[in-house]
Amino acid sequence: EPEVTQTPSHQVTQMGQEVILRCVPISNHLYFYWYRQILGQKVEFLVSFYNNEISEKSEIFDDQFSVERPDGSNFTLKIRSTKLEDSAMYFCASSDPNSPLHFGNGTRLTVT
Amino acid sequence: RKEVEQDPGPFNVPEGATVAFNCTYSNSASQSFFWYRQDCRKEPKLLMSVYSSGNEDGRFTAQLNRASQYISLLIRDSKLSDSATYLCVVRFTGGGNKLTFGTGTQLKVEL
Numbered sequence: 338e339p340e341v342t343q344t345p346s347h348q349v350t351q352m353g354q355e356v357i358l359r360c361v362p363i364s365n366h367l368y369f370y371w372y373r374q375i376l377g378q379k380v381e382f383l384v385s386f387y388n389n390e391i392s393e394k395s396e397i398f399d400d401q402f403s404v405e406r407p408d409g410s411n412f413t414l415k416i417r418s419t420k421l422e423d424s425a426m427y428f429c430a431s432s433d434p435n436s437p438l439h440f441g442n443g444t445r446l447t448v449t
Numbered sequence: 450r451k452e453v454e455q456d457p458g459p460f461n462v463p464e465g466a467t468v469a470f471n472c473t474y475s476n477s478a479s480q481s482f483f484w485y486r487q488d489c490r491k492e493p494k495l496l497m498s499v500y501s502s503g504n505e506d507g508r509f510t511a512q513l514n515r516a517s518q519y520i521s522l523l524i525r526d527s528k529l530s531d532s533a534t535y536l537c538v539v540r541f542t543g544g545g546n547k548l549t550f551g552t553g554t555q556l557k558v559e560l
Contacts, residue, residue: 368546380493380536380550393545428492435540437483438548440492 339363341441343429349447350419358414358444360429369412370430370438371404373397380428386412419448452476453551455537461557466527470554472520472537482513484522485536487553493536496522527558 342361350356362369371383384394384404391404403415412431416423424447430438454473462468474482482499497504499511499520510523520537537551 370547372550379552380487382547382549385545385547387546393547426490432546434546435481437495437498440494442492445490 341429341431341439343427343441343444345444346442347445347447349449352421352448353418356416356419356446358416358427358429358446360412360414360441361410362412362429362431363439364410366431366433366439368392368432368434369404369406370432371414372428372430372440373425374428374443375425383414416446419446421448424448452541452549453537453539455551455554457552457554459555459557461559462527464527464529464558464560466558467523467525468527468556469524470522470535470537470556472522472551474518474520474537474539476539476541477515477518478542479515479518479539480542481540482511482520483538483540483548484509484511484520485538485550487534487536489534493538493550496535524556527556529558529560532556532558 344359369386374380384398385392401417405413426443428443429441432438452475484496485493486496487493497506499513503512508525512521534553534555536553538548
């Protein structure tokens with residue numbers, strides 16, 4: 338069964354550093370997403386991406402965040418200057434229109 | 450009011466028990482509904498979609514009441530492996546294609 342893959346599984350970074358989280362969505366899906374989950378809290382929407390542009394973003398997704406689909410397979414989330422409160426699990430997902438989302442196994446980001 | 454609301458639990462039940470989870474959502478113009486399962490520190494995985502007429506998948510039954518903006522999940526003959534957090538998930542009309550998650554209900558099935 339096709340799956341969404343994410344790398345790395347765990348990223349440790351210092352406050353103020355830039356991080357890039359990588360994802361390979363399911364190949365024939367058209368919608369791509371990033372969600373995050375702070376430990377003990379709910380899964381929160383960050384951004385959705387369709388037709389090579391952001392289709393929707395949440396209040397969390399401020400100027401420190403950006404997404405890119407640099408080639409036909411990868412989908413990346415960049416955090417320019419990480420803060421302690423950015424520590425969380427970051428999940429990438431992909432889907433067809435009006436279909437359930439399929440999630441990758443996540444990147445645990447720890448900002449020290 | 451939270452967009453998708455669930456009782457966080459935990460629900461501790463013996464193996465073989467029947468357990469039901471409820472969920473309410475705030476926006477009557479909601480498009481589609483799902484139950485996801487999440488194991489500790491893992492990604493959410495789709496358990497089942499929820500259809501207006503109700504639907505069943507083995508030991509799992511999902512119901513939707515649009516008038517009351519209420520979704521339920523029933524698990525029969527619960528197994529130890531059912532222990533997880535169950536997430537109520539809604540796609541709101543006009544909300545793009547994204548899904549909105551509830552906080553989840555934790556289930557612990559015990560011997």
